[in-house]
Amino acid sequence: MAYRYKSDLSIRDVTPESFFINRRKLTLGFSAMAAGGLVGFNTANSEEALTETPNTLEEISGYNNYYEFGTGKGDPAKYAGALTTEPWSVKIDGMVENPGEYSLSDLLKKMVLEDRIYRFRCVEAWSMVIPWRGFELADLLEFVGVKKEAKYVAFETLLRPEEMWGQKKNYLDWPYREGLRLDEALHPLSIMATGLYGKALPNQNGAPIRLVVPWKYGFKSIKSIVRITLMEEQPRTSWSIANPREYGFYSNVNPAVDHPRWSQASERKIGSGFVAKRQPTLPFNGYGKEVASLYEGMDLQAFY
Numbered sequence: 001m002a003y004r005y006k007s008d009l010s011i012r013d014v015t016p017e018s019f020f021i022n023r024r025k026l027t028l029g030f031s032a033m034a035a036g037g038l039v040g041f042n043t044a045n046s047e048e049a050l051t052e053t054p055n056t057l058e059e060i061s062g063y064n065n066y067y068e069f070g071t072g073k074g075d076p077a078k079y080a081g082a083l084t085t086e087p088w089s090v091k092i093d094g095m096v097e098n099p100g101e102y103s104l105s106d107l108l109k110k111m112v113l114e115d116r117i118y119r120f121r122c123v124e125a126w127s128m129v130i131p132w133r134g135f136e137l138a139d140l141l142e143f144v145g146v147k148k149e150a151k152y153v154a155f156e157t158l159l160r161p162e163e164m165w166g167q168k169k170n171y172l173d174w175p176y177r178e179g180l181r182l183d184e185a186l187h188p189l190s191i192m193a194t195g196l197y198g199k200a201l202p203n204q205n206g207a208p209i210r211l212v213v214p215w216k217y218g219f220k221s222i223k224s225i226v227r228i229t230l231m232e233e234q235p236r237t238s239w240s241i242a243n244p245r246e247y248g249f250y251s252n253v254n255p256a257v258d259h260p261r262w263s264q265a266s267e268r269k270i271g272s273g274f275v276a277k278r279q280p281t282l283p284f285n286g287y288g289k290e291v292a293s294l295y296e297g298m299d300l301q302a303f304y
Contacts, residue, residue, distance in 0.1 A: 009117040014129050064204050066223060067172055068157065068164035075166070076204035082163045083224070085208045094154075094229040097145025104208055108194065110143060111135035115198070116191055118214040119286050120221075132212055133195035138186045146182070146230055153185040154178070154235035155211060156227040172238050178211065178222040179235035179249065183294055189214055189287060192225075215284040215291050220251045248304040252295070255281035257304045 066076035088104040113135055120130045141153070157176035161167040167174045184190060193212045194201060201207040206223025213220050219239055229235075239247035246260055255265045266278040284291050295303075 009119070009129060014117055014131050065219065066166075066204055066206075068166045068174075068176065068224075069204070070166045071171065079165060080203035082165075083158075083160070083203045083207070084163060085203065085224075088208050088226075090209070090225060091227045092140075092144050092229075093227070094231050095147040095150035096141075096230050097147065099144070107140070111139055111192075113194065116212075118189070118212065120212065120214045120218070130196055131198070132191060132193040133198070134191040134193035134209075134212065136188055137190045137192050137211070138188065140192060140228075141185065141230075149232050150230040151182050152231050152234055153180050153182060154227075154229040154231055155180075155222045155225050156229075157222055158224045158226045171242075173241055175226075176222060176238045177235065177241075178220060178237050180213065181234075181294075182230075184213070184291075187291060187294065189290060215253060215287040216251045217253060219247070250295075250300075250303050252283075252300065252304075253281065253285040254283060254300055254304065256283075257301050 064073060064076040066080065069076040069079040089101050090104060090107065091101050093099040113133060115131055115133050117129060117131050120132075137153075155178045158164070159167060159175040161174075180190065191212050193206070193210050194208060196205065201210065206221075206225075209225050210223040211221045211225065234249060237247075237249060239251075240249055253264075258264055264281055266280055282288070
């Protein structure tokens with residue numbers, strides 16, 4: 001693509017890996033202060049605040065939401081090792097010039113892999129700065145050729161209940177589905193991630209390839225993708241199917257729109273202490289300058 005996003009974040013802003021791997025203890029501690037509310041965190045000056053012994057590298061993703069492996073936060077780390085990630089292919093179909101079943105290894109040879117440093121707000125109720133490795137989704141869409149009728153991009157996660165035991169339960173309509181408007185998908189902040197912290201993605205983080213959309217809530221960034229479909233109609237998405245009152249299609253970080261069960265208007269910084277003053281949650285997770293124009297003229301409380 002002619003334009004590439006240049007982050008104003010530097011390696012100094014990255015959440016220390018020890019914080020990332022230790023986030024289960026941090027989140028459990030902050031949850032007592034949250035009293036049932038959604039608490040988000042920033043990562044400024046967080047390195048000095050780490051007082052607990054860091055977890056091992058193997059525990060890097062020990063606290064996740066990945067319902068294909070169970071609803072418990074520790075279930076993905078416990079069970080995701082059963083997932084076979086090689087070989088892997090992604091079906092790209094719908095309104096594209098070159099539909100097909102593409103092997104991931106072939107796609108990676110064609111795409112330019114880069115390390116991107118992004119703020120990323122997750123559903124576990126905090127915000128971090130994570131160094132992802134991947135490529136722009138726009139580059140992939142350019143490669144397959146998007147037809148002019150296409151307006152949306154739909155994504156599907158692997159459906160393999162013999163390895164992803166949570167899919168044997170009916171708490172979601174499987175396979176997991178997500179979607180973006182085409183202009184969102186073409187934005188340089190939207191990436192297909194294949195690694196983090198300079199390493200390949202752990203299974204519980206969405207190996208071998210996942211979406212990252214850092215101005216949206218974490219559940220929007222679908223894991224272990226096997227299908228991408230270009231379409232004219234807005235796709236149905238898993239959480240909006242399961243609970244449309246609480247989860248809309250856009251899922252942008254918007255402090256003006258409360259979750260029905262808690263406020264999303266303020267957050268605390270990681271490392272600032274349990275009694276620190278809360279600070280306003282940033283619209284679009286701090287990426288308003290880059291993405292607000294995508295929603296010009298829209299009522300973002302109605303289109304949440």
